[in-house]
Amino acid sequence: MKDERTLVEGCRNKDRIAQRTLYERFAGRMFAVCQRYTRSRFEAEDVLQEAFIKVFSQIHTFRYDCPLEAWIKRVVINTAISYLRKEKAYLEQADIDNHTDAVAENETALSGIQYQQLLSLVRELPPGCQSVFNLYAIEGYQHNEIAEMLGISEGTSKSQYARAKQLLQAKMLESF
Template sequence: MQDEYELVEGCRRQDRIVQRQLYERFAGKLFAVCKRYIRDPDEAEDVLQDAFVKIFRHIDSFRFECPLEAWLKRVVINTALKHIRKQKPWEQTSDIQDLAPVLPQADESLPSLNYQYLLRLIQELPPGCRTVFNLYAIEGYNHVEIADLLDIAEGTSKSQYARARSLLLQKLKADERTVTSNPPRTTTN
């Protein structure tokens, strides 16, 4: 397998074979990143393709100051955010106190959760909540950075995050009630 330097240099020369190798090596991981922001798989695929076009056009700006995968991920996230901004999914909630309670503290019990289950729950969030939740909880941005990235008020970022947490908690509690109200049946012989 080629190292990052050879991949980048080949892409800089616009070598189609190397570009394909880069695509094949990272497309799966980057598609998963797209899916965190874009619910519809076809739309996520379109965003991924747009991101790869940008990657190949701007590969000269990659300076090996970070891992290649991190740079690629940043391009994909920015492309997804640009796509989302065009759709204007932001609900302008200005008063955080009006929101429902947020997720419990760590000492409260929640059912054990698996990664795919959590991803599915996050995908079910409204677009604005899902985007802010991903940026804050998964990507590690703060609300000032999110507000700048999405061209929204910092308060909107905070309220979208609080709403996302509240909606996730409601879904978790509803699922927990379903599981506990329908225990598995045991048969006796």
């Protein structure tokens, strides 16, 4: 913790060594997050770059009220969503009011499946589904919260997720 504080203080003082250390400490895990929200490695690199620029410029707003990694991850996710919105690459679907839970009858366990394969599956999801899936299944947000975050209705969030789930399970059964 003390080390983390030293690192944060160094970054606040624009100490390049501290910035580099912080980047190297979290870049790997954050790059994995970026990969999940984007459709290509190139986009993920762009998001990672923008996110860390924001981290360094806004590090003074970090109040130690949560783990540093969680704070950085929030920045990364927000940057990713913002990036996708700018790229107009998500939410291709209109609201689907008649949400159904009748999906994913065939649960597929993920053990033994390689990370890269799973990542490919997520990336193959339609853009809107991809974001909702990441936020709901991986990050653990509720649909009403995701709706607020993405500026969509809660019903849309649910239907997007249902669709994502259906697609993923179908692909898993098909692929594995």
